[in-house]
Structure formats: structure tokens, C-alpha cells
Amino acid sequence: MNFRLSESEERLRAEVCRFLTEELGTTHTSEPRPMPPGYMPARDFERKLGERGWLALSWPPEYGGGGRPVAEQFIAEEEVALHGGPASDAIARVIVAPILMARGSEEQKRRYLPPLARGEITFCLGYTEPEAGSDLASLQTRAVADGDDYVISGRKVFTSGADESDYCWLAARTDPDARKHAGLSVLIVPMRSPGVEVGPLLNLLDEEWFNEVTFDDVRVPRSELVGGENRGWEVLTSALGMERITIYRAFLHMRMLWSLVREAKRDRGGRRPLRQAQGRPWDDTRVRQRLAALAADFEVARLLLWRAIGLHEKGEEFPAQAAMVKLFNTELAQRLYTTGVEMMGPYAAIMAGRRALWEGAVPHGYVSAVQETIGAGSSEVQREIIALRGLGLPRG
Ligand SMILES: Cc1cc2nc3c(=O)[nH]c(=O)nc-3n(C[C@H](O)[C@H](O)[C@H](O)COP(=O)(O)OP(=O)(O)OC[C@H]3O[C@@H](n4cnc5c(N)ncnc54)[C@H](O)[C@@H]3O)c2cc1C
Numbered sequence: 001m002n003f004r005l006s007e008s009e010e011r012l013r014a015e016v017c018r019f020l021t022e023e024l025g026t027t028h029t030s031e032p033r034p035m036p037p038g039y040m041p042a043r044d045f046e047r048k049l050g051e052r053g054w055l056a057l058s059w060p061p062e063y064g065g066g067g068r069p070v071a072e073q074f075i076a077e078e079e080v081a082l083h084g085g086p087a088s089d090a091i092a093r094v095i096v097a098p099i100l101m102a103r104g105s106e107e108q109k110r111r112y113l114p115p116l117a118r119g120e121i122t123f124c125l126g127y128t129e130p131e132a133g134s135d136l137a138s139l140q141t142r143a144v145a146d147g148d149d150y151v152i153s154g155r156k157v158f159t160s161g162a163d164e165s166d167y168c169w170l171a172a173r174t175d176p177d178a179r180k181h182a183g184l185s186v187l188i189v190p191m192r193s194p195g196v197e198v199g200p201l202l203n204l205l206d207e208e209w210f211n212e213v214t215f216d217d218v219r220v221p222r223s224e225l226v227g228g229e230n231r232g233w234e235v236l237t238s239a240l241g242m243e244r245i246t247i248y249r250a251f252l253h254m255r256m257l258w259s260l261v262r263e264a265k266r267d268r269g270g271r272r273p274l275r276q277a278q279g280r281p282w283d284d285t286r287v288r289q290r291l292a293a294l295a296a297d298f299e300v301a302r303l304l305l306w307r308a309i310g311l312h313e314k315g316e317e318f319p320a321q322a323a324m325v326k327l328f329n330t331e332l333a334q335r336l337y338t339t340g341v342e343m344m345g346p347y348a349a350i351m352a353g354r355r356a357l358w359e360g361a362v363p364h365g366y367v368s369a370v371q372e373t374i375g376a377g378s379s380e381v382q383r384e385i386i387a388l389r390g391l392g393l394p395r396g
Contacts, residue, residue: 003306009075016054016076020083023048028082029258034364035084042086046119049080055093056117059101063109064117070313074305081251091161092116092123094246096169098312099239103227108188112167124165125243126156126189126213127236133158134381136171137180137233141215143172143187145222145229150174150187152195152218160375162198162211165191169239170215175230184232186239188224189215204367241319243376244326245308250301253333256365257298259358260340261291290339297332304328320390327382330372337366 005013021027023045049055058073059065066072077094097116100108115121132139141154152172162168168189175183189196195218200208227235264287304325311318340362341348351360373379387393 003303005075009072012057012072013075013079016079017083019052020079020085024083024085026083026255028254029262030084030255031259031358032255032361032365033084033359034361035252035368043119043122045086048119049076050117050119053117055119056097056113059097059113059117063101063113064115065113070309074309077246077249078251081249082254084252084255090247091125091169091243092121093119095125095239095242096123098242099235100226102238103235105223105226107223108226112188121166122161122164123167123169123188124159124162124191124211124213125239126159126162126168126170128158129155130157134378136236137184139171139173139184141170141172142176143170143174143185145174146219148222149219150222150225152187152189152215152220154215156213156215157201158375159198159211159213161209162191162213163200163209167191168196168213169226171232171236174232178230181233183230184236185229186226186232186235187220188226189218189220193218193220195219204370205364237319238317240376241317241322242312244322244382245305245312245318247376248326248329248372249305250298250329250332253336253365254298256336256340256361257291257294260336260343261295263343264288264291287343290342294332294336294339297328297335301325301329301332320386323377323382323385323390326376327379327386330369331379333365333369333372337362337369341366 046055053066054076056063056065056073057068057076058070059067061067077090093116097113100112104112112121126141127136127139129139129141139154141152141156143150143152150172152170154172156162156168156170159168168191170187170189171184172187173183174185177183191198195216197214197216198211199213201210201212202208203210304321308318308321308325311321344357344362347355347357348363348366350356351363377385384396388395
């Protein structure tokens, strides 16, 4: 088994790495900073990646892509995460685009893929409703066929980045009489359509990039239906698989691990691993044990991800592997920031200002990591998927 990158993959990695170091002024081991809120604060950055062809390396050339292997796409993504690149609009590129390529109409591919490859348009995901989260198939937003259009009415919640998005990738009920999984469809809805209203919902960090979105008799042409009427569940399960292997990347947090390791080395003699933890004695053995375990976990995270990418590349469905990646990566992030908080002691409570280490990246990450185990399906739901689809256990 060969885990090494090929020569051309190494060349690509080095090229992307060089650009990112110039553009962002960071390396794989620079000090961490809190991630900017939301998924879409980085349109200019995205466009620069798009100009270089790095947003769509593996897409077919006729849709604006580079025609390269899927692995190269993920190498570029990994570099952006390792350099702490602004949270990119992964929703559009890594969830919507591959599903459109596999299940979209020719017209949809030509309309949406080239601007996505250039980083010009953004999407939000309209799945969750007040009464439909883990049990997504019970959603009630309706899309009723009327002439050449669908008329959409309903309410979505926790719609990340809806306030900045151009389109919504919407899950709606098209057949209220069918079994709940069988009556769903996915539609692309322009967010500027009459009848779409977006309002903020605050998250744990008091940020407003979560939203609630209401659809009040919103008309979209039938040509915006993706994958066929009442075929939405298949589209959604594929899209959720892509979300689980792409948004929740452990690499986003690697610089935090290396920075904690550096701090632990810096002042071992004084038994004060972090500068700010003045007067807080620390058991060096415990720090070493925790950091070593985290380093092993990051290796596992990487291998789990590459296994899922391998299955995606072969065109196979990979629900259990995607669930494993999401479960492991998000719980790893929680273990990492818990270690950081414990190393900092009371100073971990300082999120901003002169005494905030790394601009408050540790406490910020600690709070933020709570929500990671919920978005795109909670850890309990991921374990259920692994039990059912991976281990073949009967439904509980
Ligand atoms: C950071 C973040 C970003 C998000 N972004 C989006 C977005 O862009 N678009 C969107 O549509 N939604 C988004 N969501 C919503 C997210 O998908 C839901 O919060 C999630 O699916 C859980 O649904 P819920 O909040 O309704 O919780 P519930 O489904 O009510 O679950 C409550 C608790 O019950 C447990 N539970 C539920 N069912 C089971 C079961 N069968 N077995 C065991 N335990 C179970 C859950 O694990 C959880 O602990 C986001 C959420 C977060 C935190």
C-alpha cells in the first residue's frame, strides 16, 4: 500500500502551498487565529483560487474544470485548510457541484458549474426545519407544481450563510401522500426570488451567519428541479455524504495542534507550557500524553478521509465512511480544544484583547467545536448510519 503522493501531486501541493504562503502569509505551522464567522467571508480569496483553476481541478473541462483526478482536488483543499485559508464556500463547490455533475440536467450543469468553478456564485443548504432536523425526511416545506413552475412555501432554520448566498439548494416535499422519504425533491432557488425572506439566528458565539429562511409562494421554473421529482432523498443522501467528507476537515485544526506542541516545548523547565498560564503548575507527563494522542488522531483522521475520497473517486456510494469521517473529525476537534483549554487554565476564558493568546483561537475553537458535532447530522446520527450502513445492524 502506497500512501505517498505521486510526483505530479507533489508538484501541485508545492504550487498551491507557495501561493497560499504569499497570499495569506501563513504556513502549516503558523500560529492559529479564530476562523472568521460563516462559510462565505472569502469571496475574493475564492476567486483567486478559481482563476488558478484550483476550485474545480477534477471537474470536466467542458464545465470549467481541469479534468484532473479527484485526489488533486482534495490536495488543493487540504492545503487551503492547513494554511488556515478563510472558510471557503465549500457548500457550492464540494456539495452542489458533484451532485449536479452526477444527477443534474445538462442545462443545469452549463448554467451553474462554470461560475462555481470561478468562485463567482454561492449556495446555502435549505434542509433543516423547526420540526425536521435529524429526521430530515419529515420536512414540511411544500413545492407544488403549477404550470411551468413550482410554488414553494415553508420555513427553514439554521441555514448557514443564507444571508450571503445567491442560491438555496432546497429540500421540499412534492408529494404529500407518498411515504415520507419518497415524496421529496431538491430544487435550486435563487435567493433574490420574490417571497424569500432571510432573518438571523444567533449561534453560541453570538454570530449571525445562521439564518432562518421563509418561502412565501416562491416561484421557480420546473427546470430547477435536480435529479427528478420525488427523487430528492437519493440526491440528499449523496449531498450529505459529500458534506461530511469535505466541510468537517480535521486539517482546519492542525495549526492549533502544532502551536500547542510548540508552547509545550517552550517552557518545560518552568513547568508553564503556555506563556499566559502564569502560576499554573502543569503536569508535563499529562501534556505529553494528550498531545501525542492528538497527533495519532490527526493521522487517523487523514487516513479515514483519504479512504472516503478513494471510494468517491471510484463512483461508489460511501455513507458509512462519510459518517466515520464526520464523527471522528468533529469529536477530534473537541478533544483538541479541550486540551488547549486545560493547558491554558483560567486564561482560556479570555477571547479578545491584549492577553488573548492567538486572538482567542483556543476558547473560540472550544465553543465552535460544540456545533461541529451537530451540523450535517449529529454524532448520534453518524453512529446510527455506521451501525446500519456499515455494520449491517438492524434498525433500533
Ligand atoms: C454549525 C451548524 C451548521 C448548520 N448548517 C445548516 C445548514 O446550512 N442548513 C441546514 O439545513 N441545517 C443546518 N444545520 C442544522 C443541522 O443539520 C441540525 O441541527 C441537525 O441535523 C440536528 O437537528 P436538530 O437541531 O433539529 O436536532 P434534533 O434532531 O432535534 O436532535 C436533538 C438531539 O437528539 C438526538 N437524536 C435525534 N435523533 C436521534 C436518533 N435517531 N438516534 C439517536 N439520537 C438522536 C440528536 O443527536 C441530538 O442530540 C446546522 C447546524 C449546525 C450546528
